[in-house]
Amino acid sequence: MAGKISTSGDNMFDVLRNDRITINVGGFRHNTFLTTLKNIPDTRLSWIAENHPNSSDYDPVLGEYFFDRHPRIFTEVLNYYRIGKLHCPVDVCSALFQEELSYWGINERDIEPCCWVLYKRQMNTEETLKTFHLDNARKASRDGCDNSKGKESGRLLVYLDPRR
Numbered sequence: 649m650a651g652k653i654s655t656s657g658d659n660m661f662d663v664l665r666n667d668r669i670t671i672n673v674g675g676f677r678h679n680t681f682l683t684t685l686k687n688i689p690d691t692r693l694s695w696i697a698e699n700h701p702n703s704s705d706y707d708p709v710l711g712e713y714f715f716d717r718h719p720r721i722f723t724e725v726l727n728y729y730r731i732g733k734l735h736c737p738v739d740v741c742s743a744l745f746q747e748e749l750s751y752w753g754i755n756e757r758d759i760e761p762c763c764w765v766l767y768k769r770q771m772n773t774e775e776t777l778k779t780f781h782l783d784n785a786r787k788a789s790r791d792g793c794d795n796s797k798g799k800e801s802g803r804l805l806v807y808l809d810p811r812r
Contacts, residue, residue: 669700670712671726674719677712678726687729691753721748728754736763742770 667681671693685697696703696713705713715722721740725748728734736745736759745767749756759767 669697670710671722672710672712672714673717673722674715676719676722678722680726680730684729687732688754693725693729693752695753717751718744718748721745722752725749725752725754728758733760734758734763735760736767738766741774742767743774746771 667683669680669682669685671678671680682697682700685693688694696705700706701708703713705715707714718740720737721744724735724737734754736742746756756767
């Protein structure tokens, strides 16, 4: 009887070992289980779990999947599969977070209510800034570059938007 229990336990460990998967995102390795990746259906990671190891992202030599994506955001993505709650990191731009969610096949509406307000506020701010820049570009074009007001307006934009 003891042999059966030991064998059963060994089989369980074999199943867990075979179910384990390594995902390298931006140089950071994440270990999880194929069954975990099946928790959120119709996403990139669930597809990988269903088709393992038949993916161009899989490196059979290293025994891992590699994605040249944002590793900090992937931590939140993977935690979503683990605990069923999607949180948005406060130190990441919402537009970047949205882009990464889209890549992984996750809908932004799955973001938890505690993070939703900040996420939407950042997205709205980004849209407002785009409109502001577009309006100023139109005004500068209409006014020409000769007047000092247009030049000062351009300088002001440099201070407001460090990307310029």
